[in-house]
Amino acid sequence: DQQVKQNSPSLSVQEGRISILNCDYTNSMFDYFLWYKKYPAEGPTFLISISSIKDKNEDGRFTVFLNKSAKHLSLHIVPSQPGDSAVYFCAVYNAGNMLTFGGGTRLMVKP
Amino acid sequence: NAGVTQTPKFRILKIGQSMTLQCAQDMNHNYMYWYRQDPGMGLKLIYYSVGAGITDKGEVPNGYNVSRSTTEDFPLRLELAAPSQTSVYFCASSGSGSGLEQYFGPGTRLTVT
Numbered sequence: 001d002q003q004v005k006q007n008s009p010s011l012s013v014q015e016g017r018i019s020i021l022n023c024d025y026t027n028s029m030f031d032y033f034l035w036y037k038k039y040p041a042e043g044p045t046f047l048i049s050i051s052s053i054k055d056k057n058e059d060g061r062f063t064v065f066l067n068k069s070a071k072h073l074s075l076h077i078v079p080s081q082p083g084d085s086a087v088y089f090c091a092v093y094n095a096g097n098m099l100t101f102g103g104g105t106r107l108m109v110k111p
Numbered sequence: 112n113a114g115v116t117q118t119p120k121f122r123i124l125k126i127g128q129s130m131t132l133q134c135a136q137d138m139n140h141n142y143m144y145w146y147r148q149d150p151g152m153g154l155k156l157i158y159y160s161v162g163a164g165i166t167d168k169g170e171v172p173n174g175y176n177v178s179r180s181t182t183e184d185f186p187l188r189l190e191l192a193a194p195s196q197t198s199v200y201f202c203a204s205s206g207s208g209s210g211l212e213q214y215f216g217p218g219t220r221l222t223v224t
Contacts, residue, residue, distance in 0.1 A: 098156055099213060104152075
């Protein structure tokens with residue numbers, strides 16, 4: 001029973017265009033959501049987060065949107081750059097300080 | 112400032128062998144975590160600790176043990192290794208408080224044959 005799902009295993013976009021990565025969750029009690037980026041042979045690194053009291057959080061080229069009624073989270077990257085090519089994980093805090101991760105989406109940004 | 116360090120980077124074990132994966136952090140974080148990542152999957156929590164002397168099970172604890180004698184170190188012990196434990200293991204740490212980001216180490220790639 002997956003509590004956090006990323007239904008697209010991969011996404012390919014052209015450099016300069018928008019990348020949209022999606023994440024769905026099942027529990028309306030989740031209250032803090034994070035996105036992590038992971039390069040091969042490295043640990044995940046934190047990218048951006050959002051609290052359930054907000055519906056949008058922006059940090060430079062990265063914006064996270066939260067739709068609580070749909071239990072849906074999305075990450076927008078504008079403009080996309082080749083260095084953004086990585087695996088992106090959404091994660092939610094569940095029962096205190098335990099993170100539950102989605103399966104990841106591999107983003108490929110073509111020059 | 113090294114952040115979260117893990118040793119070894121790679122290890123091959125035979126079925127039934129044991130080993131300890133080392134994890135250390137220098138950020139004075141109270142919370143520490145062990146995850147495993149199987150190919151094409153997300154990270155799953157094995158064990159976590161909210162402070163020295165306190166540990167608790169995560170989603171997939173079977174076959175593993177942990178201890179937390181200091182704030183800095185959080186070793187993960189594999190007893191009687193099995194092929195199902197072939198995975199990449201990540202250690203992470205975070206400060207106290209809700210919703211804080213976790214900082215990850217570079218991972219240990221373990222193969223059990």
